[in-house]
Amino acid sequence: MSWTDVLDVAAAACLLAGCLLSLLAALGMIRFPDLLSRMHAATKPQVLGLVLVLVGLGLRLRDERTLGLLLLVVLFQFSTAPIASHMAGRAAFRAGQVDHDLLVTDELSETLESHEEPRGAP
Amino acid sequence: MSTVDETTQAPPPRRSRYRALQPANLAWLTVLWVALWGDLSVGNVVSGLLVAVAVCLVFPLPAVRMQLRLRPLALTRLTLKFFVDVVVSSVQVALLALRPRTVRNSVIEVNLRSDSDFVLTVVAEMTSLVPGSIVVEVRRSSHTLFLHVLDTDDLRAAESMRERTLELEQRVVAAFGAEHTLAHRRTGSVSAEEERR
Numbered sequence: 001m002s003w004t005d006v007l008d009v010a011a012a013a014c015l016l017a018g019c020l021l022s023l024l025a026a027l028g029m030i031r032f033p034d035l036l037s038r039m040h041a042a043t044k045p046q047v048l049g050l051v052l053v054l055v056g057l058g059l060r061l062r063d064e065r066t067l068g069l070l071l072l073v074v075l076f077q078f079s080t081a082p083i084a085s086h087m088a089g090r091a092a093f094r095a096g097q098v099d100h101d102l103l104v105t106d107e108l109s110e111t112l113e114s115h116e117e118p119r120g121a122p
Numbered sequence: 123m124s125t126v127d128e129t130t131q132a133p134p135p136r137r138s139r140y141r142a143l144q145p146a147n148l149a150w151l152t153v154l155w156v157a158l159w160g161d162l163s164v165g166n167v168v169s170g171l172l173v174a175v176a177v178c179l180v181f182p183l184p185a186v187r188m189q190l191r192l193r194p195l196a197l198t199r200l201t202l203k204f205f206v207d208v209v210v211s212s213v214q215v216a217l218l219a220l221r222p223r224t225v226r227n228s229v230i231e232v233n234l235r236s237d238s239d240f241v242l243t244v245v246a247e248m249t250s251l252v253p254g255s256i257v258v259e260v261r262r263s264s265h266t267l268f269l270h271v272l273d274t275d276d277l278r279a280a281e282s283m284r285e286r287t288l289e290l291e292q293r294v295v296a297a298f299g300a301e302h303t304l305a306h307r308r309t310g311s312v313s314a315e316e317e318r319r
Contacts, residue, residue: 021216028219037225039256040215040272047251048212065160072157082250082257089258089270102224105280107231108259108268 011059018052021045034099035092039085148174191299200297207252228280234265
């Protein structure tokens with residue numbers, strides 16, 4: 001068994017694990033009760049699933065130019081997924097799309113009305 | 123990165139468009155452009171630089187005040203812990219999706235000790251990817267994060283999340299060497315904020 005075979009097997013394992021995580025993330029999107037819990041499913045398993053798929057691709061393609069692109073995709077996924085979930089979660093909170101029965105404690109709603117954030121850049 | 127003593131010296135009133143052209147930003151955007159084309163040629167670098175200038179002028183961003191002193195060892199620790207956390211949290215959330223009963227969550231307030239915007243940003247990004255939390259609200263004036271925490275059956279679980287976030291902040295501060303910001307806490311940061319106004 002040559003080293004390319006080893007890399008191919010590792011690539012296959014990464015691709016399968018990535019697909020499984022993405023599938024579970026999709027399942028979480030359906031099964032979790034409210035928007036905020038669903039954002040958890042959309043950020044965490046989905047990001048790692050994508051990273052695993054890309055690692056698998058990198059191991060199979062073994063081309064440094066593609067590797068750079070894959071790294072960029074990972075970088076942007078890591079930096080944009082939290083922002084996307086933050087924007088959706090923030091909007092949901094302000095629009096009242098939060099199921100308070102599901103919350104053990106809620107330290108934001110108490111202060112949301114009275115707080116005024118100063119505006120402007122530093 | 124250049125350092126400015128923010129308490130004594132007010133920033134000169136320059137036009138934001140001029141400040142938007144920061145060398146680091148231009149370099150990064152150019153590298154990105156070349157990487158996307160996948161070919162290091164003079165034409166690519168020049169066109170990349172032109173696109174970078176255009177992007178910086180059209181979408182100007184304020185300069186982030188930060189005093190970075192990278193500590194390689196602490197940075198390695200932060201990165202390793204982060205990747206372990208990402209894997210753990212992904213598996214946790216994936217397993218939660220399979221569990222029959224519904225989850226109980228909570229929303230908690232975390233007051234960061236550091237008054238650096240950079241630390242606030244990094245911590246907010248990282249908490250969204252590590253176990254059980256996403257950021258639902260950020261207050262820049264007081265450096266407060268509001269986190270939505272998944273699967274907390276009682277108050278104690280929520281409290282431990284607050285501690286974990288503060289520990290993460292410690293690691294970020296240790297890695298990027300902004301330890302002086304730990305000295306003057308909330309009161310100091312607010313008065314500095316008002317002085318600048």
